[in-house]
Amino acid sequence: MTNITDLGIAAIRDGVAKGEFTAAEVATAFNAAVEAAQPALNAFIVTTPEKALEAAAKVDADRAAGKPLGKMAGVPIGMKDLFATKGTQTTAASKILKGFKPEYESTVSQKLWDAGAGMLGKLNLDQFAMGSSNETSAFGNVISPWRRKVEGGPNDTAPLAPGGSSGGSSAAVAARMAPAATGTDTGGSIRQPAAFTGISGIKPTYGRCSRWGVVAFASSLDQAGAMAHDVTDCAIMLEAMAGFDPKDSTSLNMPVPEWTAGLNADMRGKRVGIPREYRLDGMDPDVAKSWDDGIAWLKDAGAEIVEISLPHTKYALPTYYIIAPAEASSNLARYDGVRYGLRDLPDGAGLQDMYAATRAAGFGPEVKRRIMIGTYVLSAGFYDAYYTQAQKVRTLIARDFTNAFMDVDVILVPTAPSSAFALGEKSADPLEMYLNDVFSVPASLAGMPAMSVPAGVDRNGLPLGLQVIGKAFDEQGVLNASLALEQRAQFSARPEKWW
Numbered sequence: 001m002t003n004i005t006d007l008g009i010a011a012i013r014d015g016v017a018k019g020e021f022t023a024a025e026v027a028t029a030f031n032a033a034v035e036a037a038q039p040a041l042n043a044f045i046v047t048t049p050e051k052a053l054e055a056a057a058k059v060d061a062d063r064a065a066g067k068p069l070g071k072m073a074g075v076p077i078g079m080k081d082l083f084a085t086k087g088t089q090t091t092a093a094s095k096i097l098k099g100f101k102p103e104y105e106s107t108v109s110q111k112l113w114d115a116g117a118g119m120l121g122k123l124n125l126d127q128f129a130m131g132s133s134n135e136t137s138a139f140g141n142v143i144s145p146w147r148r149k150v151e152g153g154p155n156d157t158a159p160l161a162p163g164g165s166s167g168g169s170s171a172a173v174a175a176r177m178a179p180a181a182t183g184t185d186t187g188g189s190i191r192q193p194a195a196f197t198g199i200s201g202i203k204p205t206y207g208r209c210s211r212w213g214v215v216a217f218a219s220s221l222d223q224a225g226a227m228a229h230d231v232t233d234c235a236i237m238l239e240a241m242a243g244f245d246p247k248d249s250t251s252l253n254m255p256v257p258e259w260t261a262g263l264n265a266d267m268r269g270k271r272v273g274i275p276r277e278y279r280l281d282g283m284d285p286d287v288a289k290s291w292d293d294g295i296a297w298l299k300d301a302g303a304e305i306v307e308i309s310l311p312h313t314k315y316a317l318p319t320y321y322i323i324a325p326a327e328a329s330s331n332l333a334r335y336d337g338v339r340y341g342l343r344d345l346p347d348g349a350g351l352q353d354m355y356a357a358t359r360a361a362g363f364g365p366e367v368k369r370r371i372m373i374g375t376y377v378l379s380a381g382f383y384d385a386y387y388t389q390a391q392k393v394r395t396l397i398a399r400d401f402t403n404a405f406m407d408v409d410v411i412l413v414p415t416a417p418s419s420a421f422a423l424g425e426k427s428a429d430p431l432e433m434y435l436n437d438v439f440s441v442p443a444s445l446a447g448m449p450a451m452s453v454p455a456g457v458d459r460n461g462l463p464l465g466l467q468v469i470g471k472a473f474d475e476q477g478v479l480n481a482s483l484a485l486e487q488r489a490q491f492s493a494r495p496e497k498w499w
Helices: 009-018 023-041 049-064 107-114 167-174 191-197 231-241 285-300 313-334 351-362 365-378 383-404 430-437 441-446 475-489
Strands: 044-047 076-080 118-123 180-185 200-203 223-228 271-275 304-308 410-414 450-457 463-470
Touching: 009 023, 009 049, 009 231, 023 044, 023 049, 023 076, 023 118, 023 167, 044 167, 049 076, 049 118, 076 167, 107 118, 107 180, 107 231, 118 167, 167 180, 167 191, 167 223, 180 191, 180 200, 180 231, 191 200, 191 450, 191 463, 200 231, 200 475, 223 231, 231 450, 231 475, 271 285, 285 304, 285 410, 285 450, 285 463, 285 475, 313 365, 313 383, 313 430, 313 441, 365 383, 383 441, 410 475, 441 463, 450 475, 463 475
Parallel strands: 076 118, 076 180, 271 304, 271 410
Antiparallel strands: 044 118, 180 223, 200 223, 200 450, 410 463, 450 463
């Protein structure tokens, strides 16, 4: 029999339902995988083997009693430590929230538990989801399970970034520590780590998944999504996560489509847009080749390829790095040492001194940098020059997509400008790190659904991802085009086990 930890959501759920193995056996196998890999990869901040076993026992009891089983029955998952989990530490990977145990459950995590999933633990991430490499966590770097291949010699041992901010999620799924994981995507934080580690990840339309109970970074951009081995597993998990929530004012009051049932890789009659603005000067040749391969694969699936223009693309990154820090500056004002989390109170200090000392000790350098940028662009003298201007440009970027989708069904672009880089390689230069988001940020600003699927490996044997962007509310179109790519890419590379 196949090793249980090699199975994905569909195989586990169906195997449990048919009685091929019990949910308890699945939970036990993944708990052991987490325990074995955690010291080397640091993918989890907190492990909760008892929660996984508790959920599994309920599924097994329900099956024995002949009760109907949920979409995720018997599937243990990793929960990004941005989602509030009742009674289990939730930190957003920041010292300022160390030891915080919420008295409530996020809507998304509750939906997953209601669907029969269990929790293996809380996954590491960039602090407050701010980062592209998982190097800003207060709980140490996540290490990618992948290693660069060296021709004719042993693999390079330099630790690689798993992407960010959902780096714990991507590393856990790629290393078979979990069959799936939740992620959040503000400017690419599901798609880029998925691309770096050779897994699939989908960011749905803004508002499709509730933000209630998710630690906020930039509220007009944050969106929860699914990370798993393949397109089908992502569709199953997203169905369980999505849905209207009256507790979230930005939640879409729309029924959740049956995306899994609607999966279809036939692209005949579909038009795929290729934006000329994404062909950057000096583009990595391996990334350019994988994009060309993707175009050929969708053509083979029956799609018509159309060159399109998204003229304001070049303004997306600067626009994002004004709007997101501005919203972060406002959202993170609540962490002041008064109500919860860290409190640093120097002797004889007044209230302002406590605020300053708490935030200085609790926030990491990248979070402080973004709060300062955000506070600056919102200040009286610069609000119109930066923030108002950025909102206008955001509208133009969204309009570019609206115009393009009058002519095409989906858009195909690379997910990231390179494969995974070594830890420490870009952390000295924040601007170089921010450039990692160049292909993923436009869809976030426009609130469009977008998905990364593995498309092959580069010259160093590291995974590369292709990104499908769709119209608002058309997750089905994104999933279907992604399935067509997946079937033709036949991606089967796995990290060689060294941990």
